[in-house]
Amino acid sequence: MTKTKEKFMDEETTRRRRILVIGTGAAGVLAGLGASVPFISSMAPSAKARAAGAPVEVELTGLEPGMMITVEWRGKPVWVLHRTPSMLASLPEIISKVQDPSSQVPMQPKYAMNEHRSIKAKYLVLVGICTHLGCSPSQKLEIGGAAGMGDDWKGGFFCPCHGSKFDLAGRVYKGVPAPVNLEVPPHMYLSEDSLLIGEEKKA
Numbered sequence: 001m002t003k004t005k006e007k008f009m010d011e012e013t014t015r016r017r018r019i020l021v022i023g024t025g026a027a028g029v030l031a032g033l034g035a036s037v038p039f040i041s042s043m044a045p046s047a048k049a050r051a052a053g054a055p056v057e058v059e060l061t062g063l064e065p066g067m068m069i070t071v072e073w074r075g076k077p078v079w080v081l082h083r084t085p086s087m088l089a090s091l092p093e094i095i096s097k098v099q100d101p102s103s104q105v106p107m108q109p110k111y112a113m114n115e116h117r118s119i120k121a122k123y124l125v126l127v128g129i130c131t132h133l134g135c136s137p138s139q140k141l142e143i144g145g146a147a148g149m150g151d152d153w154k155g156g157f158f159c160p161c162h163g164s165k166f167d168l169a170g171r172v173y174k175g176v177p178a179p180v181n182l183e184v185p186p187h188m189y190l191s192e193d194s195l196l197i198g199e200e201k202k203a
């Protein structure tokens with residue numbers, strides 16, 4: 001490898017923090033949707049890169065359907081959920097129950113202003129901070145009574161601080177304190193299964 005190429009790769013490693021999702025080992029923990037979801041920290045980010053709010057690269061090959069991880073970006077928790085077909089099918093069923101079903105309030109980049117609030121329908125990318133007063137909502141991903149949210153629950157997130165509820169696209173329910181949907185951070189795909197949080201494609 002030439003010196004120039006080595007230098008470039010070192011700089012890239014510093015600029016982006018890279019996270020691998022380990023499928024087989026993590027699946028048992030992560031697939032238990034009622035269990036707490038681990039907060040995955042980056043692989044040795046430099047203090048300088050961290051301070052600058054470096055983008056975070058996440059390899060998604062191990063993130064199986066139904067699994068969710070939490071990564072840190074700019075000091076915030078960012079959720080990455082691999083939605084199953086049944087999770088996606090639940091979204092149009094609750095349009096009448098959410099405040100902003102078509103994402104008119106700009107809580108997402110334009111490329112995520114669609115019915116699933118994401119670039120790829122199967123992957124949801126959200127900042128995991130409640131839009132009421134900033135608590136961290138809990139994952140209530142199961143559909144139906146198993147989540148403890150009632151038999152008609154379609155899966156989503158529940159903020160225990162004041163009772164706000166969000167669906168599996170981060171859309172806020174009507175009649176709760178949170179005023180708007182959860183935020184979708186800037187992101188883009190570097191390849192089929194490689195996600196970059198904190199940067200987006202230039203127009």
Ligand code: FES
Nearest residue numbers: 130132133159162
């Ligand atoms: S901070 Fe989430 S409901 Fe108040």
